[in-house]
Amino acid sequence: ENDGVAAMDSDKTVKMAGGTPGGADWGYPAPFTFYPRGPGYSRMSLLFDTLTWKDADGVIPALADGWTVSDDGKTWTFYLDRNARWHDNELFTADDVKFTIEYMQDHEGEFTWFEAINYINDVQVIDDYTVVIDLNAPMASFLVDIAGNVPILPEHIWCDVSDPRTFKDDDAVIGTGPLKLVDYDSAMSSYQYEANYDYYDGKLLVDEFISMEVGDAPAALKTGDVDEVSFWGSEIIAVQDFKDNHPEFTIVTGPSFWVLQVIFNCDADDTKGYPTNILEFRQAIAHGIDRDEIVSQVLNDGGIPANTGIMHPDSIWYNPDCAVYEYNPDTANDILDSLGFTEKNSEGIRQYPAGAERSGNVEFYLYTTGKFSREAGLIQTDLAAIGIGIYVSPSTWGPIDDRLKAGNFDMVISGHGGISNPQIMRIPSWPASTYQNSEYDSIFTAQEVEMDLDTRKELVDQLQEVVADDLPVYTLYHPYMWCVYNPEVLDTWFYTRDGIGIGIPLELNKLIFLARYGDANENGEISMQDVTKMERMILELDDESDMADANQDDEINMQDVTHIELIILGRAPIRIG
Amino acid sequence: MHQISKLAYYFVIVLIILSINFSLPRAMPGDALSYLTDPGADIPVRMTEEKREILLAYYGLDKPLSEQYITYMVGIIRGDLGWSIYYSAPVLEVILGRLKWTLILVGTSTAIYITLGILLGATSAWARGRKRDMGLLISIISISSFPSFFLGILLAIIFGIKLDIFPISGAQTAFATYSSPLEEIFDILHHLVLPAATLVLSHIGGTYFLMRNSMLGVLGEDYIMTARAKGLSERYILHKHALTNALLPIVTMTAMTVGFMIMGTIFVETVFAYPGIGNLLYNAVSYNDYPLLQGIFLFLTIAIVGANFIADMIYIRLDPRVNHE
C-alpha cells in the first residue's frame, strides 16, 4: 500500500547519453514538434502511446488490447484498453482515437511520418472502447505504419489547437505513456521524465529517466555520468574496449536496419544514364567492389556485407537467396571487355567504345556525403583496378539530394535506414529514383495490399530478387548497433524487432521502463517461468507445456503473455501473422 | 554630421549583409526540406511530392524569391525572424535559448582575456627586452599557436579525464537539484572553467601583442618623457598616461573581433558540448534551416555592427581628437 513511498525511497534514475556532441537535442517531445528523426520520435513515444507497439519479437498490443481486420483488409476494429488514462487523469476513450486520425488528416504532412490522405477513409466510434478504422485500400503494413506509429492525442487538449507545430505548452506533452515529461531544455539538449505510476500496462521500473548530452560518451559511461550509451558501425572499437576492459557493463547487439549502397543512374535516356544504365556495366562494378574489405577496414567489422536485395538479414522480410556478386576483378574485366570498353589509356583507364554516347576515359564522379568518403576511397581504388576512373566528390546531403532529384549523377554513395519495412522500397522516394521497371512497380503495389503474410513475404522476396538482379543500387554493408549499459541501474535494454515505430532501430523502447504483468516473478525479464507461473496461478492449470506458448509460434515471448492477459480480461485476441 | 554619415554607413552595411543572408542559403544546393531525407543513422522520412509541396507552402518557401525577400525584410523590421524549420520554433526563441550560454561563455572569457591581455601586454612592454618580457612573449606566442579545439581537447583530457576535476561537457549538470542559488552558480562556473580557459588562452595572444606593441609605441612618445620630467612615479605614468593611449587600438580590435569571438566558440562548443550559438549555426547549416541561418547571421551582424558602434563611442570618449576629424 505504500508503494509510492518505497519508490521515493529508492528513487531510481536512469540516464542515457542522448547523442553525439551538438546533437542530443531532438526537439520538444510533443507529437508535432520533435525533430523528425528517429531519436525525436522515440523521445515522444515515451509520452504518447500508439494503438499497437513492438517488442523484441514483434507487434504487441498497446492502447488497443486487441483487434480484428475484415476479410477485404480494409476495416480494422480496435478494442481499447479500459484502464488507460491521460497524464492529467482524464479517461482515454475511442473518441480520442477518432479525433487523432481526423486531426492528422486536417494537418496533413505536419506529422511527417504519416500520410493520412492516401490511406484512411473513415473512423467510427462504436463505443467508448471500440473504434473502427476504414481504409481506402487494403494495407499490409497498417499495424506497423499507422496503428503502431501514430501517437494518440487527447481530444480534450488538442481540440483547440489550430497550429500544432507551435503548440508547446505543458499540455502538449500529455499522453498516456509510461513516462511524464518534467523538463526539456533545447539548449542543453536534455530531457527529464518521471514515471507515470498509474500506467495501465505495467509497473514502472524506474522513477526518473534522463536523456542528456555528453562530451564523450564512453568516458561518461565509465564515470557513471550516464548509464547507457549506444554505438554504431565502426564505433565497435569502443564496444570492443568495453568488452575487453570493462566486463561490468552489459553489451547488447542490435541490427541497425540500415544499408549503405551505391546508387547508379539507371535513366534509360543515354544522355543522362549512360553507361551506368547498362546492366552488365553495373554488374561489372559490383564484381569489382570488394565489400569484405570495406566492412573490415572502414567498419572495423562492425557490420556485415549487405543483402543485395536491401532487406536486413535480421528482419522477417529478408530473402537469403538474392544474387551475390563475388568480388572478382577478372570477372569484372571480362564483362567490361565484352561490353566493348576495351581500350585503356596509359593509366589503365578504359575508353568508351567508339560511337557511344560518351567518349574518352571511363571516368565519373562518385558523390557522397563526407561521412562515407572513406568507403568511396576504397571503391575508387577497387574500380581503378578494373579500369574505371572515379573522382570522389564529398559534400553535404543537400547538393546530393538535388542531384538525385534531377538525375544529374552517375554514381552516388548513400545510405538509409528502415530496411525492416518493405515500404521503404517504394520508387521513386527510395534513392533509386532513376530506376524504371513496371514489373517491379506492380509487385510493390501488390505487396502493399496483400494481407496474407506468407503471400506478402513472397512478393517482397521477389522485389528483393529484382533489385539484386537489376542492380539499380548495389548494397555495400549493414552496420550493427550496440547498446552498452550498466546492468545495476537498469537491465532491460533490448533492440526492438524491426525497430520501434515504422522501423527506428534505436534501443530506446518505452518497454524497458516497464515490468509488464508478465514478469510475475519480478526478475525484470519475461521468461518461461513468468508465463507458466501466471497461467498456473490464474487458469489453475497443471500442465506446463500446454498453454505457455499461447500463440503457438514455438517460442515463449511477450505475445504469449499479452495473449494470456487478454484471455483473462475476457477478450480473445486476434492472432498476429 | 560625422555621426550621421557613420550611421548611414552602418545602415548600408547591415542592408548588404541582410541581403547576403537572404540569398546565400537559397543559392546553395538542396532545399530546406532535404534534411528530412538525409541518410542519417535512422530511417529517412518518406517524402512524396505532394507532401513536399504542402510543407514548402507551410513555410512560405513556395513563393517567388522577391516575395520571400519582402516578407523577410518586413519580418525583421517587425522583430519577427521567422520560424525555424528544424527546431520547429520561432527563430528568435531558438537563438535566445542559446544566447544566454554564449553570452556567459563569451562574456566571461572576453572580459578575462582582454583584461589579462592588457595587463600582460603592458607588463611585457614595460619590461621590454628583459627576461620577464621574453618569457611572457614566448609563452604567449606558443599558446597562441594552438588551434582552440586542440587546446580544448588537451585541457579536457588533462583536467577532465585524467585529473577529473572539471566536467567536460555541458553548461550545467543536467537537472541537478540545487540547495541554494550559490550552488547553482558554482555548478555553472564549474562547467565554465575549461571552455572559458580554452577561449581565454586561444584569444589572449591578439590582445597581448596589440597591447605590447601599442604600449611600446606609447612608451616611446614624448609625452611620457614629459611626464617623467614632472617627477611623476612610474606607476602613475603607466596608469594615467600610457594605458589610456595604448588602449585606443585595443578598443577597435576588440570590436572588430566580436563576431570572430562569438563564432570562434564553435570549436570550444563542439569539444565541450557547450550549448551556444556556434553549435546552433552548425546545425542550421547541416539542416539547411534557412530562417535559422538568416537569424543567426542577423544576430551576428547586429553584434558586430553594434560592437563597432560601441567601440566608436568609447573611442570618442577615450580619444578627444576623433570628434575633430
Place this chain on the structure above:
Amino acid sequence: MIEGRKILGSIGLGILTIFVIVAVFAPYIAPHDPHQMYRPMEHPSSSHLLGTNDIGNDILSEIVYGTRVSLFIAFVVSVISMLVGTSLGLVAGYFDKVGFLIMRVVDVVLTIPRLPLIIVIASFIRPSIWNLIALFLIFGWTMPARIIRSEVLTLRRRYYIDATKMIGGSDFYILWRHILPNVIPLVVVQFIMEAIHVILAESGLCFLGLGDPVAMSWGMVFHYAFECPIIYVSDVWMWWMLPPGLCIVFTVLGLTFVGYALEETFNPKLKNPFGGMER
C-alpha cells in the same frame, strides 16, 4: 633584444624548413604508403611508429603526406591573397576614387561574419582543396589590401613621390619602383599572418568535418582522431591526435617567430622604445 629576435627568427626558420623538407620529400620520408591499409587501431610499434588509425592507415605516413596538403593550402592562399591584396592595396592607396570603392568593398567583406560564412559555404561546396583555397581567398585579400593601402597613403605623401612625378615618372612607374619596394616588408609580414590564419582556419574546418576528406591534411587526421569513440578513454590520442595537432602548433609557431623577427626588424616604431629623440 636584437639577439632574442635573431634567435627566435632562426628557430622559426628552422622549424619551417623542416616542415618544407618533409612536404617536398614526403614519398621518401613516409615509411608507408598513406593509403595502404594494415590492421586498424594498432598501437605504436617498430613497423608503425605512430600506430595505425581506425581504417588501418599508418598514422605517421598520413601526417607526413598531410604536411604537403596543409602547407600547400596555406602557401597558395597566402601567395594569391598577397598578390591580390597588395595590388588592390596599392591601387586603392594611390588612386583616391578607385580606392574609395575598393575600401567600401573591403569594409563590407570585413564586417560579414567571416567564420560562419566560411562554414556555410564550406558545407555546401565540394570540400576539395581548391574549393577550400577559393573560400579562404574570398576573405584573404581584404586585410592585406587594407593594411597596404594605409601604408601607401602615408608613402604617397613622401616628397620623393612628387619628385618622381616631376621627372616624368608615370603612376605605374611610381607604384612599381617607389611604392611597392617600400611596402614589401609589410607584405612579407602580412603573408606570414595570412599563412598562420589559413593553417588554423583550415584545421578548424577539418575539425568540424568540413575539410576535404580525400586530401588528408593534418586537420583531417586530427578530425578522424577526434571522431574515434575511444579517443578520450584510452591512450590512442597520444599517437593519433597529438602528433597532427603538434604539427599545426609548430608550423604556426615557426611562422609566428619568423613574422615576429621580421616585424621587429621592419617596424621602426618599435626600434627605440625610449626614443622620442631619435625619431
Place this chain on the structure above:
Amino acid sequence: MTLLRISDLKTQFPTPDGIVRAVDTIDLSIGERETLGLIGETGCGKTVLGLTLMRLLQSSTKTEGTIIYKGTNLLKISEAEMRRIRGEEIAMILQNPTTSLNPVMRVGGQIAEAIRLHQGLSKRDAKEKAIEMLDAVRIPSPSIRVNEYPHEFSGGMKQRVMIAMGLACNPSLIIADEPTKGLDVTIKSQIMKLLKEVTEERAMLIITHDLGVARELCDRIALMYAGELVEYATTGEIFEDPLHPYTRGFLGSLPSNGLVPIPGMSPSLINLPDGCRFHPRCGHATELCRRKHPDMIEIEDGHFVRCFHA
C-alpha cells in the same frame, strides 16, 4: 651663487654599432637666476645633456661625473629623491610641444598633476593653480582652456602650455629644449617675450640652435660640438669676440653674417676623430690639432675655449 655645477659629465649609449659618446667631459655651471644658452648643431648632444641632468635616460645609458645641484650630487641620489627634484626643483620643457603633451588628457590635468604631486594640493586647488599658470603664460580665457585637449591648441599655445607646466611648481631651474623650434616668426617673438619674463626670476638652461634666441635671452652661452663644449663665455663675448674657429664659423654661416659656411660635416659620435674633434673642418688646423685633444682653457675671466690656437 652657483645653483648647478656639472663636472666631468659623460653620457654614453652602448649600441650594436658601437658606443655613442653623446656627452663627453662637460664642465658647466649655472648660477641662480642665470640664463645659460647651449648651442650646437643637430646631434651634438644637447638634448642628451638635458636629459642627463634630469636623469631621464634609459637604464642602459652610462653616465659618469658629477652634477651638483644645491650641494647634492644628482647622480648619487635615489630614484625617489630624484623624482622629487624633477618638476619641483628642476623642470624640463621638452623639444616638441605637439608630441610632448598627452593627447587624451585635458591640458589642465597635465599641468595640475605635477602640482598635486609636489605640493599636495587638492584636485580643486590644483586646477585653480593650473588656471593661474595658463593665465601667466598669456593664454586667453584660461578657465575655459584648462578643460580642453591639446589638439584644440595651436602650436604656439602648446608651447605656452609646456612652459606653464614647467613653471607650475616654481622650480629653481628650467631646462628648455628648443623652446622656439618650429614656431612661426611672429609667434616666436611672443614666446621669446614670455621666456624673457620667466628668466628674470629663475635660472634657465636654454638649448637651441637659434643664435637669435640665445643672444636675446641668455647671460652666458656655451657652444657644443660633437659631444663636448668648445667655447663658453658671456653672450656679449661670444658674439663680439668669438675665439674658437667653430664659433666663428657658426656665426659666419648665419645669413645675416654673409652665409659663409663651415666646410664638411659633423663627425659621428661613435667614430670621433683623433685630436681636436673639429680639426677636419678647421681652416687653421695644425699637426698638433690632428694629434692632441685640446683641453678647455680659461682665456679670460669666465671665457673658456677648447683650442690650441685661441
Place this chain on the structure above:
Amino acid sequence: MLEVLGLTKYFSSGLIRKRYLRAVDDVSFKIEKGKTLGLVGESGCGKTTIGRLILRLTKPTGGKVLFDGIDLFALNRRELLAIRPRIQMIFQDPDSSLNPRMKIGTSIAEPLKLHGTIPKAKRGQRIRELIETVGLNPEHVNRYPYQLSGGQNQRVVLARILAMNPDLIIADEPTSSLDVSVQAQILNLMKDLQKKFDHTYLFVSHDLDVVRIMADRIAVMYLGRLVEIGETGDIYDCAKHPYTQALLSAATVDGGKERIVLKGETSSPIDMPAGCRFHTRCPRKRERCTIEEPELVEVGRDHYVACHLV
C-alpha cells in the same frame, strides 16, 4: 619667364556639407629669367601650395600660370610630361625627398633613365659630373639616403634636379630642417648653380634673413594672399605692410630695435575673417579693415602693398 595670374586653390572637405579651405586666393606675380623671387609667410599661408600648383602636382581652382608664355594649366598629359623637366622643385625635407630603398646613384640616374636623353653607356659619366657639381664624393653613389646627412641628401636632390636641366626651380624651404652651417653650404651651392646655369628660382622660406640673401624680389603672403611684393632692398628698407614690418622686426638677430610682437595667432583659412585678413592681429587696425578687403596697390617702383593704410 614665369607669370602667375590670379592663382587660386580651394581645398574642399566634407561629403555632405562642403567646407572650403582657401589655401591660395587670387595670387599674381612674375619672375624674370635668371632671377629669384622669395616667397615668405607664416606656416599654412599657402606657400607650398603655390609651388605645387605651378608644377601641377595639385589641381588649381582658378587662375593661370604662364611659363615662357605657355599656359601650364591648359596642357594635356603629353604636353605636360614634355614641359615638366623644365620646372623642378626642391622640397622642405631632404630625407623624404629620396626613396629610402634606393641607392643614391640610382636616384640620380632615375631622371636620366626616364627621359632617355642620355644613352645608357654615358649615364655613369653624367652621374659623376652631377655629383661633383653638387660637391659630393663619387663613393656616395653606392650609399643609401639614411647613410648620409641631411645636407648631403639635399645635395643629392639638387644633383637629381640638375640632371633634368631645368629652367625654373621652385625651392620650398630647402634648408628649414638643416643646421645653420649646413644651410649656408646649401644656399651657397644654390647660388653658384644659379650663376652657372642661369636658373630662375622661386624661393620659398619663412626666414626673412635667408630670403634677403637669396632673392632679388620678395613676396610676402598672409593667409593665402599676397600682402606685399617688391625689390628685396625696398622690402627691407621700407616695408609698408604692418605684417611685413612685424616679420622684419622679429627676424633680425642683432636685437637693437624694439620688437613688434603681434598678438594672437593666424586665423584659420577655413573661417576667414571679413575685410583685411590681417586685421585680427594688426596693431593699426581701422574700422575699414574689418569690412573691405584691400587690393594690391603700387606704392613704389615695382613695389605693391595690400593695405588700406598706405
